[in-house]
Amino acid sequence: MLTKTINKTALTLLQGNIVEVEAEAIVNAANSGLTGGGGVDGAIHRAAGPALKQECQRIGGCPTGSAVATSAGYMRARYIFHAVGPVYGHHPNPEALLKSAYQACFALAKQYHVKSIAFPSLSTGAYRYPLPEAALIALRTTIEQLQQPTSLEHVQFVLFDQRAYAIFERTLHNLLQP
Numbered sequence: 001m002l003t004k005t006i007n008k009t010a011l012t013l014l015q016g017n018i019v020e021v022e023a024e025a026i027v028n029a030a031n032s033g034l035t036g037g038g039g040v041d042g043a044i045h046r047a048a049g050p051a052l053k054q055e056c057q058r059i060g061g062c063p064t065g066s067a068v069a070t071s072a073g074y075m076r077a078r079y080i081f082h083a084v085g086p087v088y089g090h091h092p093n094p095e096a097l098l099k100s101a102y103q104a105c106f107a108l109a110k111q112y113h114v115k116s117i118a119f120p121s122l123s124t125g126a127y128r129y130p131l132p133e134a135a136l137i138a139l140r141t142t143i144e145q146l147q148q149p150t151s152l153e154h155v156q157f158v159l160f161d162q163r164a165y166a167i168f169e170r171t172l173h174n175l176l177q178p
C-alpha cells in the first residue's frame, strides 16, 4: 500500500478486491448497457444484490466516457458510480474516453459531496487497455482533479493483481517526481 497527499486529499494505491474496500462511492467498470458482466462489474453486482441490477435497468445505459450513480444495495458504500471506459482497439481516441470516464466520476463525487471514493483500473481487463498507458491517464487525471477544490478527503485505487499495483506505483512515483 502507498499513500501520497495531493493538496489536502490522501491518494492511496492498494492491491485487493474493490468490493472489500471501505469508501462512500465505489466505482464500477461498467459496460454501456449497464447490464453487468465479468471482472469488477460481476463482483460489484454479486456484492450489491439484485436491487442494483434493477436500478441499472431503469437507467438503461451510459455512453462510453461517461458515468452514472446508483445506490449500492447490500454494499456498505453509499453510491456506486458506473463508469464506462473505452474498449481498446474499438473506440477511436481511447485516451480521451478513458480520461473523461474518470472525470465523470470526479464530477459525480462533487455533485454528491462524496468524501471518499475507490476506483478500479478502468478498461484494463476485458476492455484490454494497456496497463501502463491506462495507469498514466488514471493518475494524471486524478492529480489534476485534486488540484481543484474538492469534497474528497480520500481517493483509493484498488488494483487487483501485483502487476497492476506495481505499474500504478511506478507511474505515481514518476508523476510526483519534482
Ligand code: ADP
Pocket (backbone or CB within 6 Å): 016, 017, 018, 019, 029, 030, 038, 039, 040, 041, 043, 085, 120, 121, 122, 123, 124, 125, 126, 127, 128, 129, 158, 159, 160, 161, 164
Ligand atoms: P473493463 O471491462 O473496464 O476492462 P474489467 O472488470 O474487466 O473492466 O477489468 C478492469 C480491471 O479491474 C482489470 O485490471 C482487472 O484485473 C481488475 N479487477 C477485476 N476484478 C476486480 C475486483 N474485484 N476488484 C478490483 N479490481 C478488479
